[in-house]
Amino acid sequence: MKWIIWPVFTLLAIFSAWGFKQTPADTGVDNTITIFREDAARFAAASREMETAMQAITPGKPASIEHAKAALKKCRLAYKHIEYFLDYFFFSSSMVYNRPAKTEIDEPYMEYQSPAGLQQMAVLLFDKNPYAHKQALLDQANLVSSSATDLPALLYQFKATDKDIMESLRIELVRLYASGITGYDAPELKSGIAETAQSMRTIQAVLQPWLSTSSPETQAVTRYLGQCISYLELHTDFDHFNRMEFLTTCALPLQESVGNLIHHLQLDQHTRSALNYDAKNLFSKDALRASAFPGGTDTGALLVKLGWQLFYDKALSGNGLRNCATCHQPDKYFSDGLRTSLATDEKNHVRRNAPSLYYAAFQYAQFWDGRANTLSKQIQTVITNPEEMNGYPDAIIVRLNDDSAYRQSFADAFPGDSIPAISMTHLSSAIAAYIFTLSPQTSAFDAYLAGDKKAMTPAQVNGFNLFMGKGQCATCHFAPLFNGLTPPLYQMTEFENLGMPGNGSLRRPQPDKDAGRFEYFPIAFYQRAFKTPTVRNAAMTTPYMHNGAFGSLEEVMDFYNAGGGNGLGMKDPYQTLTATKLGLSTSEMKDIIAFLKALSDQPATTYNY
Incomplete structure (x- = not known):
């Protein structure tokens, strides 16, 4: 991790107050709060031990570094018991402990977040000369320790519902599968498998009020939770951990069974994320909601068909010789096989490689440098770029209006719209709708995850x-x-x-x-x-x-x-x-x-x- 774009709606979600309300019918909230209090106390104790270990770092004594690494790992394991709770209910507070180890930039406000917390400490400890970073390590350890001591204060007037708890667990499972078992937080420590096991233990404890009753839904969750924890605790070698076996035999079935339990209990809630909670698991074709991405709400059949026609229409270019498929050729998986694409003069080249359009819609930034925040903007930029299509909007609109079939197609695709049917806005929206369909997930990998064990x-x-x-x-x-x-x-x-x-x-x-x-x-x-x-x-x-x-x-x-x-x-x-x-x-x-x-x-x- 690394630098990221934070969309405006995400920033608003992070920095505005989320309101949580507990009702008499909620049965899991008190249990969750009790668990958090206990785990927060353990994390605070582990952070103090870590601070002591950093203080004991002595130049020329490798054993002191190894001791510090062990203390950091112990602290990280303790943190994983409370991560789901902090990230869901107190996101800004959680960033004190596990912020990425690289400078982050919050857009559009352009505020910097310097590296801090457990991830940064791992980077410093695994540096070629960790002794030189003793003061920085002490500063980070003190920050974590002092903040951990104050964690109970977060619960002052805290209110939540069972729906909130369940959604936090849904999100935590995705975090474990996409980040935890990959070692995303601390690749140097290779502690991701052990950390995932700790998180699973906490999920098991939080779900106990519901799992104490017997039903097909609770039995499935209990079974797969037990299998996940056993697998993680039996296979601890990070480099040789069989992630495919773990995911297919117990982790993904657990995600599906938790979703079934939540639906059975009528505790469904979706307050954040681009995840589709109705999908079976993270690797289902519908795991991410197209509507969560810019332009993803407009993907009707007539609009998509119009976008497909426009994608291949050379009338969008200035010389009438190029279309979108010139650089994004279907038979080349919507790329062109060139180091950098040919410019409109057919002699020179554009600056950058033409990437495949597959799954391009599922991003919050377009172009290699991310200068367009929507597909529609990206499409219009390409059409008018002198080196790419060199199209002239007024001329394009005239050409399309001269075609009666296009007039009818635009009218059908944009019924009742106040904007003239044929416009650059509508044109780019239609092409974007077509690009949203370029996410087939028909690979051998997808077949394997769907149950075909001979596919790979x-x-x-x-x-x-x-x-x-x-x-x-x-x-x-x-x-x-x-x-x-x-x-x-x-x-x-x-x-x-x-x-x-x-x-x-x-x-x-x-x-x-x-x-x-x-x-x-x-x-x-x-x-x-x-x-x-x-x-x-x-x-x-x-x-x-x-x-x-x-x-x-x-x-x-x-x-x-x-x-x-x-x-x-x-x-x-x-x-x-x-x-x-x-x-x-x-x-x-x-x-x-x-x-x-x-x-x-x-x-x-x-x-x-």
Whole structure:
């Protein structure tokens, strides 16, 4: 983690007061509060022990560092018992303890959040010279410890409902599957499996008031909870943890059974997140709500069909020779196979690689630098860009109005709209609606998760486990879409500086002159930062990166395994990717590539209208 976009509605949700009201019918609230009090006290005690361990760090004594790491891990394990509660009811307070270890920028207010808390301490302890950071470690430990002591004060006049409790647990399960077992919070400590087990224990305790009664719904939750906890406690090796087996045999069934229990108890509530609570699990095709993303509410059949027609219409370009499919070709998985696309003059090239449009709609920022916050804005920008389509809005509207079929299609797609039927606003909305349909999830991986155990090879399954664990791929490419949507709420889009060489060379890397998001927001921390794209269909969309500098997945894996640009010897002070080498073997990297191939959807031509 890394730099993120915080949409306006998310900021309002975070910084405004959420009101919680307890009713006499609520049976789980008192139990939850009791559990939180007890766990908060344990966390406070663990944080004091950690502070003492940091104080004991002595230069030249590696044992003092190992003791400090052990104390940090113990503190993190204690924190995981209260994380679900703090993140749901007191989000701003939770950031004191587990804030990402990189500077974050809250947009649009452009306020900085400096690294702080347990994640930052892990980074400092695993530095090449941790002794030099003793004072910083002490400062962080004191911040955590003093704040933890005051946790009970949060409960003053606290009120909640059973529906609130249940929603917090729904979200926690997603956090565990998409972040916990990946080691997202502290990849250096490799404590993600143990932390997930602690969280599961707390979920079990919080659900006891409901699980004490017998019904098919409670029996299923009890069974799968027990299986999850047993699996996590029996398989503790982070690098070799079988995430696929864990997810398919007990974790995802638990998520489904919890959803069934909540519905059975009539405790459904949706106050936040882009999650679809009616989906079976995190990897269901409908796990994320299209309506949660800009433009996702307008995806009617007539609108989508119109968008499909416009996508392939060369009348949108200035010379009548190009359309959206020129650079986003269906037979190439909506990319064009070029390092950077040809410009309108058919001689020069545009600055950046044309990424696949698959799953592009499920982001809160468009373009590599995120300068458009909606697909509609992105589409209009491309149409009018002199190097891309060089279209003239007035001329486009005249051409479309001259076509009686288009006049009827626009009228049908936008009935009763006060805006003239054929407009750039409507045109871009229609194309955006079509792009929203480009999220098929028809890959071998999706078939495997749906129950077809023959859909993936053993190498691909192992590659998934490595992708989600030792390879740290899933700490930036988050499940289920494997893009920069950050779990568990999926309401933020990440930007990363990988230290990507401009020349694509791993032996003699040269700095990239593309400043990335910095050109849009001239803030130092955005230097050379780019949006994290999906790796679904990555095997079908070579070349790679914003500049198209890597021609194979093997080069991409070698780059990440080396620690990005800084790991290769470059010196980029704003690189967000850890420069620590991953230590993946050649066979392990081959298996990750095999998994990426298992993320290839069925050929795009089957999705025409």
